[in-house]
Amino acid sequence: MKVLHINAGLESGGGLFHIVNLLKEAKLANEDFALLTLSEGPVARAAREAGIRTYVLGAKSRYDLSTTRRLTKFINEGHYDIVHSHGARANLYVSLIKKKISAKWCITVHSDPLLDFAGRGFVGNIFTKLNLRAFHKADCIFAITENFAQLLQQRVHLDPEKIHVIYNGIFFHDDSQIPAKYEHMYFNIINVARAEKVKGQDLLLKALKLVDDPHIRLHIAGDGSQLEALKALARQLEMSPQVTFHGFMTQKQLKNLYRRMNLAVLTSYSESFPLVLLEASDNRIPILSTAVGDIHKMIPDEEHGFIATVGSVESIAEQLRKAINMNAEELEEMGAVEKQYLAKNFAIANQLMAIKKVYTSLVQDN
Incomplete structure (x- = not known):
């Protein structure tokens, strides 16, 4: 079964890692999967580095629809059984040629399609309608x-x-593959997220102010439009000495930072199934999240982590206090229990197996 995954190619966050991890696992399983990006960019580069068969269509602009003829030819001459698109732009391109290709077409919905173009006025409304039509x-x-x-x-x-509901997964490592932790004197918290309003880092800063513990240190790893506003808020709350803004960090840099973290926190207003928390757990770090998306699948009870009410500074502060008041051994045990649970249920191999099952049924129905 030949499968072609299609993406615009400009992703740099969770979407990129979702696509590349899935195709890496498919390569390990000797599946005939390939990637096509509409433009050169981070996705194609990351895929090539992972040894994934990668093609670039060469669109000259974000909506260079003149390339749809080349896309049709590429799919049909490649004799692909399945075309699998990720993201609104890739969905639009495939929707325009659907009747001209023999392959079955799948879409992964990575985010709320009704909000993908929010705030972009008339043009945003048009692209929302086109995506939903796809x-x-x-x-x-x-x-x-x-x-x-x-x-x-x-x-x-x-x-x-x-x-078909299919949860994201990652490559979980044996504990022997995880670097040893650094000794440190503070209670270190990490937040890995874009500095955007939807990620709720302002709530986290305000919650830490409520907790009022000088031994806490917060590390925010991510860039975005709200970064300067968050720095200003930290100054306003007189918390600057306790907060480090790292900006964008590579996976290698993050892994090194994880070595001295006690807790990973996500205080978003909206999420799907955040890979950053799976990655923190892989590094044996307990996790705390607001009750977004299907987070209860990831944190099923209080033995596996901490869940706060979305948008509530007081609830986030309450859950932070619970974590801070646990002794080191209890937190370490929680991290171990959570990792074991997640590795069993949300490994990338599980995700690939579930997706292949759907592919097979589509091809057999053809």
Whole structure:
């Protein structure tokens, strides 16, 4: 079975890692999967570095629709059984040629499609409608949370029979492969997220002010439009000495930083199934999140982590206090229990197996 994954190619966050990790696992399993990006960019570079068969269509601009003829030819002459698109731009391109290709078409919904172009006015409304129309044309939809599946049924009015919930996964490492922890004198908290309003780092800063513990140090790893505003808020709250803004960090840099972290925190207003928390857990770090998306699948109870109310500074502060008041051995045990649970249920191999099962049923129905 030949499968072609398609992405615009300009992703630099969770979408990039989702695609590349899935194709890396497919390569290890000797599956005939390839990647096509519409433009040269971070996704193609990361895929090549991972040894994934990668092609670039060469679109000259974000919406260079003149390349759709080349895309049709590439798919048909490559004799692909499945085309699997990721992201609104890739969805648009495939929707325009759907009737001209023989391959079955799948889409993965990585984020709320009703919000993807929010705040972009008339043009944003147009692209939202085009993306939703693409969903109706596709042969199958992969939703990465139950919440997304329900949204697609109730608000996009998709046929529930073509929606498949398949959770994100990562490569989990044996503990022997994880670098030893550094000794440190503070209670170190890490937040890995873009500095955008939806990520709620302002809530985290305000919650830490409520906790009022001078032994806490917060490390924010991520760049974005709110970075300077967050720095200003830290100064306003008189917390600058306790907060380090690292900006964008590579995976290698993050792994080194994880070596001296006690807790990983995500205080977002909206998420799907955050890979950054899976990665923190892989590094044996306990996790705390607001109750976004399907986070209860990731943190099923209080033995596996901490869940706070979305948008509530007081609730986040309460959960932070619980973590800070646990002794080192208890926190270490929580991290071990959570990693064992996640590695069993959300390894990338599980994700690939579930996706292949859907591919097979589509091809057999052809």
